[in-house]
């Protein structure tokens with residue numbers, strides 16, 4: 087069973103809200119603009135939901151419009167404010183020249199400001215309001231700029247950190263300013279007493295899906311007398327301020343959530359939520375030594391924990407949590423796909439390691455005690471899995487590892503028996519991880535080598551040698567690594583200082599680190615490659631210094647990648663994967679997740695009726711090179727089916743094998759995330 091702790095991204099829909107939406111579709115399906123009985127029923131439902139929202143938000147006056155969500159609410163508010171500012175400029179009133187937004191605002195706000203500035207051709211300065219290390223707005227800065235501001239946007243609660251803005255302090259800083267004030271209240275709904283009308287807030291957008299209503303319904307509050315320009319014109323719904331037939335199932339569901347808020351029996355009280363935060367942060371502290379929380383608890387909602395763990399990247403932590411079936415996110419969900427540093431934490435002035443490795447755990451106020459208990463148990467299990475993986479007693483180093491960063495490759499060769507290791511083409515950003523891994527595995531670093539005299543390699547080699555004294559930079563012609571031998575090759579016609587290295591094992595197998603001597607597709611055309619072909623033969627694996635396409639390895643046997651779509655699909659949906667295994671009981675089923683992810687709950691469940699022959703293997707992607715020779719030696723008809731958590735790493739593995747000539751390599755589409763669960 088998954089434990090969903092990503093409530094700031096979205097929440098499940100409350101049972102009462104689902105029932106209300108179903109009723110609005112099946113029974114009370116009228117159009118609230120119709121004047122017959124069915125329409126009147128729909129209008130009554132809509133009026134009741136709006137009245138509840140007014141009570142919950144403290145907005146007895148002003149407009150409260152049903153919109154599709156916060157992004158639409160923000161657009162309407164920004165468009166309204168800017169249209170009014172443009173008019174003020176035309177009337178030759180003193181034009182307020184500044185548009186201010188909090189530096190930690192959700193992107194929807196500054197992007198809307200820029201967009202409407204461009205569309206309306208408004209020439210105004212757009213400035214971020216700085217925040218302190220506690221994540222709160224710099225009120226002195228705001229006070230100083232307020233007299234010249236036309237629009238000020240300050241979110242009520244930050245979505246990444248849970249930091250609650252000092253709305254009364256902001257109101258005080260804005261006293262005497264004619265600026266319009268937008269408060270993005272998305273993350274505050276149901277958690278903070280907003281008292282909108284009391285606070286002179288001009289605009290406040292909300293999204294239902296952040297508090298157990300479905301996606302596609304939201305609210306926009308507009309203060310009585312504040313300017314408003316409709317974003318959508320048409321049939322005149324919502325007093326002609328937001329045309330378009332209302333989303334009645336969404337409104338009904340939101341109404342049910344608001345009723346639950348008013349009723350007081352569905353959501354946990356603040357002290358209970360604070361208790362949950364204490365338990366969860368305690369479990370995190372136990373699990374991850376040195377953990378730091380990125381926002382002060384006293385200023386944050388108890389439902390959000392944002393943290394970083396020294397020496398452990400957010401990708402690793404997310405994989406670990408996901409394997410334990412705890413859903414959390416890295417930074418904010420919108421930027422989760424690309425591992426960018428969090429701009430919110432950057433604005434707070436946190437050090438780079440914390441901004442790039444942050445993880446956000448957020449829960450909704452409907453969470454129960456049992457889920458918190460189970461989450462704490464699994465968090466501790468994650469910590470144990472990580473420790474086990476890092477412990478020297480357990481860690482069996484892969485013989486050959488490839489670490490890639492932005493298309494550049496670094497290789498680590500380890501000999502388990504002699505505990506001697508070599509790093510080839512090191513990169514500065516990877517050195518701390520390499521040092522940590524080698525130390526934890528009790529390895530001695532005997533040499534740091536480069537295929538080219540590049541300054542990155544030199545800097546990284548220095549750092550490695552400083553951390554693990556004794557390693558040489560100038561390799562002898564041949565280096566013994568237990569049963570393996572590494573020798574330096576000077577290829578004809580290559581640049582001065584450029585080398586290739588050949589690694590031979592006791593069984594006669596060999597791989598060559600060839601630097602940039604290869605360009606895909608690899609055919610032995612240059613003198614260097616011809617010489618290499620003679621030395622290692624056409625099937626030897628050649629490992630490049632750059633590999634932007636993640637080919638992993640090349641051979642000189644000829645180009646396999648024609649650029650055409652392969653005849654058989656590479657990614658197989660679960661039913662096709664099962665059919666393949668049934669048809670080929672000799673297949674290999676390979677888990678390419680890292681060891682710390684395996685054994686933490688989710689695995690590929692029992693395989694129904696696929697025969698006993700299917701062999702399972704665990705080969706993390708970083709250690710794929712080690713397994714390549716065995717797989718390439720399998721009979722051509724033996725399929726290899728790779729799987730991982732989401733299908734990304736397994737696709738990389740299957741592609742690499744296809745390019746090396748294994749047409750029978752496949753990836754499980756969607757990975758474990760889409761694999762059918764036993765009921």
Ligand code: PLP
Nearest residue numbers: 155156157192194245270272293
């Ligand atoms: N503002 C904040 C603070 C948010 O957290 C979000 C969503 O994550 C939005 C605005 C945008 O909301 P929506 O995507 O529902 O329109």
